[in-house]
């Protein structure tokens with residue numbers, strides 16, 4: 001791995017870009033408080049299965065976006081905390097929690113700052129959870145993994161479901177455009193974070209898509225960091241966690257990240273017929289040791 005400290009300068013630009021994108025995303029999602037009051041959940045079966053019964057557990061959702069999944073996790077009985085760098089995301093999440101009547105704590109913070117401060121305070125959680133478009137925003141994987149390990153209780157679990165780094169090698173037209181082995185090298189998108197909710201339609205808004213913002217153009221660029229599966233697992237193992245689950249999936253949930261994706265039941269997006277199968281999502285469960293070893 002080449003990156004050795006977080007690129008806070010790039011994170012700040014990402015914050016601005018996410019602020020704009022989230023306004024556009026939420027413009028398509030209608031009355032989300034009503035959706036939750038009516039018993040709705042935005043979770044997919046994959047993360048529910050990996051998490052198992054979370055009743056009564058403390059859970060922090062890193063990069064929680066506008067809080068929809070965080071509130072869905074609270075619905076399953078966990079005491080939830082959501083953390084995200086975007087002001088727009090956290091303002092919306094607070095409002096959604098209030099209007100839906102689902103209690104949750106939200107913090108606007110860079111994930112690196114939050115992990116460091118929380119560890120210093122000695123606060124720990126049963127579960128650290130992150131999902132769907134998370135690791136590509138992490139500029140220092142070793143520090144991230146160590147931060148996660150530090151805020152896990154003994155025996156606690158890190159649960160991650162994300163888009164597969166193999167999928168990140170392809171452009172939207174399925175041409176092989178980007179390197180797999182990038183060691184976290186920043187990849188800058190001058191047009192910033194897109195309105196992927198608009199391009200996914202009801203796949204990301206199964207309760208009803210609204211036209212909302214049209215022809216969205218993000219005025220702020222964004223920076224991603226490409227890490228391979230080996231990088232991610234090595235970082236978690238180096239942080240002292242034990243790998244319990246590694247799964248790969250031939251589909252992506254909800255998000256139509258490429259052209260001509262085929263939608264299967266359950267909002268699973270597969271490549272078109274003429275593209276051989278490839279991993280589009282992966283999941284990891286890694287556990288903190290049950291007690292501190294004294295050397």
Ligand SMILES: C[S@@+](CC[C@H](N)C(=O)[O-])C[C@H]1O[C@@H](n2cnc3c(N)ncnc32)[C@H](O)[C@@H]1O
Nearest residue numbers: 018063065069084085086110111131132133137
């Ligand atoms: C694709 S979204 C994740 C979606 C999420 N799974 C959900 O529940 O909707 C990525 C999120 O990462 C956040 N993010 C990016 N860089 C971050 C950082 N350095 N610290 C905290 N959050 C960050 C963005 O603001 C954005 O909300």
